[in-house]
Amino acid sequence: MKPICPGNPLDRYSSRREFLHVGLLGGLGLTLPQFFSQKAQAAQKFYELREGVAQGIIHIFLPGGIAHQESFDPKPYAPAEYRGPFGAINTKIPGVQFGERLPELAQMADKMTIIRSMSHGEAAHERGTHNMFTGYRPSPALEYPSYGSVISHEMGSKNNLPPYVCVPSVPNEFAGSGYLSSAYGPFALGSDPANGNFQVRDLNLPNGCDEFRFSRRRSLLETVDSHFRALEKSDAIDAMDAFYQHAYKLISSEKAREAFNLKAEPDALKDEYGRNEAGQRMLLARRLIEAGTRFVSLTVGGWDHHDNIKGAFEGQMPSVDKAIATLIRDLDRRGMLDSTLVMVTTEFGRTPKINPTGGRDHWPSVFSVVMAGGGFKQGYVHGSSDALGGGVDTDGVTVEDLSTTIYNQIGITSDKELMAPGGRPIEIVDGGQVLDALLAKKA
Template identity: 70%
Template sequence: MNPKTSCPGNPLSSPMSLNGSRREFLHVGLLAGLGLTLPEFLKMQAQGAQKHYESKEGVAKSVIQIFLPGGLAQQESFDPKPYAPSEYRGPFGTVKTKLPGVVFSEHMKHLAQMADKITVIRSMSHGEAAHERGTHNMFTGYRPSPALQFPSMGSVVSHELGSKNNLPPYVCVPNVPNIFAGSGYLSTAYGPFGLGADPARGDFKVRDLNLPQGVDDERFHRRKSMLATVDAHFRSLEKADTLDSMDAFYQHAYKLISSQKAREAFDLSKEPEKLKEMYGKTQAGQRMLLARRLAEAGVRFVSLTAGGWDHHDNIKEGIQGNLPAVDKAVAALLKDLEQRGMLDNTLVMLTSEFGRTPKINKTNGRDHWPRVFSVMLAGGGVQKGLIYGKSNALAAEPEEDKVGVQDFATTIYHQLGITADKELMAPGGRPIEIVDGGNVISDLLI
């Protein structure tokens, strides 16, 4: 069973229906003439109310979420079991890390040399063995519910902290990876901005950030003035609250397009070739390089995916084809952030929806296993050189310091200055805590 990579029914993948004379006029007339077909993220902001953001201070100013879809095997990554029987140990050897007595899988030689900069949790656990449900857990901090769609961490960050430097607060690279990465019961105004293109492509260019051919700055601002006039006219005829949110949407769109600094945040051509090589000219490498660039520019939450990890068959080939590039790219990201003085205030998290079964199966793979798996944290006020928690001898169960998704999410929010037990309003005015019952894992933090 493969993880979902698209979002059928997600408002982010569908054009906004602009009903009524005012909306139709704006969409077909002014906006069509200007060529402003911004991604669905910005279109859907029209449905969100304006918000006055409280000033908050957290240790972490940005989060880079690296999600490995499919289920990364703990045994073939951060928690090898070199003394287990071969059918449990798997096909690979180990590599020594900078931490005495700690080894990683042999295909993690770069991160092994960065082990004194990171925290590895070897005792992550939940009870959801299906891809969709496990992904929901890791993106939201909640178990799935048939009654309510919970917002992703990125959307909560967008809701609580707002935008900075005219940039979207929550960006997905290259696209919104699954429905659980969305805004849930929150307004779609807080949903992610998907790039619509992969930074690993040689012709990478973010859709709709540049003015269309034939529209110069003068024409752009003239059209903006005309739109303001039309807004004022229709506001006198209609008093719906959605008109104010529509105005907020257009202002955000104009700021993003008219700000040279905002547009340049997405421009990988500004990075030197030597740095691109350090990350690796791979899918993982270029996505992580862009993530660093976005965090540096002011994006609060960058979420990216890399590779495919659902290795039910031939896990040896699957790991060999995926892990070396990710290992190199993550290590380069950490080095780059540190050299720029950004690591202390940028929280990097490497996660997957669950782990893999302790025993190799009949097709030389491993199946779904949520009982214990490994995740990595770095920067953003997290301890350096820490192995937290422990799995048992076969990587089948947590043996020490079990970590659940609620505590994990609460700790991430805490580092951003967000109170996880704060109540947000779901449809119908029902108050829902950002995380229900989680605690900050203080041992992970500096």
């Protein structure tokens, strides 16, 4: 048989499993890791969801634990060893200040909800990160799914796009599908949008395999599927087929592929975001949400500043400050801010007192996160830390509360039970309540 595409391994492999893995993926040049995993065992589902305010979420995670004192909760009247190396600047919210290295975000504060009273009990990076990606404390007995995977499971894809995308790569082990099928895991780009030659892997057909041959290969796969389905009579085969359909739709849809095309954005807007990792990652995130992706997760920088917090902030914060502010402004200009939730989080805060090496150490007792759009109030500060930034003073917010509120805004009821391995029902969030104080009143 003449190969349909170059390097067709069908001549060499006879088992269905080998055909699927090597014949389809190898011949087409596809990997589509995690999102289209062969290990997925759950069939495509259709869900009845109540309408949410937010149609998409952009999760900007600042890994390492950004200091709240130098960012969203400065302490200008504290002693110098607590206050830190920077002053504070006024924001668009009367009487509210940010750290002086956040001038752009200070001018966008009237579009934000700033939560200054987040806390949890996990001082280790891995455990704190787990909390902020899943809404659960870590457990040795169960691997919990991330926000993006739950949203992918509950809402499915839109406009042939992956519902959950990580920019540029899966940031940590807790950003995956947990006890859910790996089919609900993230689609990772494999390349950074800040690269001048940025191109998403897997979205183009390899040289020598045109659309006609691609369609013929799909027909061949369906023929082989039917043969092995008759032999194996496995429900898992039907489940796998659904995910290959996703792959075909993404590759064959010009509109879906175009969502990843940063070249379509005007140079002036690229400059406004910043031609760097922070700016281009956030610009692509906006483009994906605009096209129909449900949840985009991205990370920027490293904020584990045990030493020289002054130099670290001066080096990293300008591009991040500019990029986040531009993202919020761009969404607002396009009329997308009300329907898009931007959330800026980190795994924990930093110690109230500067240490001997000019840094701050891990501190989960209180820290700050920021929400913009998606039905959250604009120009609102929720809760407070104490005078030295060492603990919650008023209106404490737990990870469960925040998770429940986030799911509420996209239309998911957080106490719904999903099935873990063995048929064990697990609530999407265990406890927590919708924080109505954070939400704008409906017109």
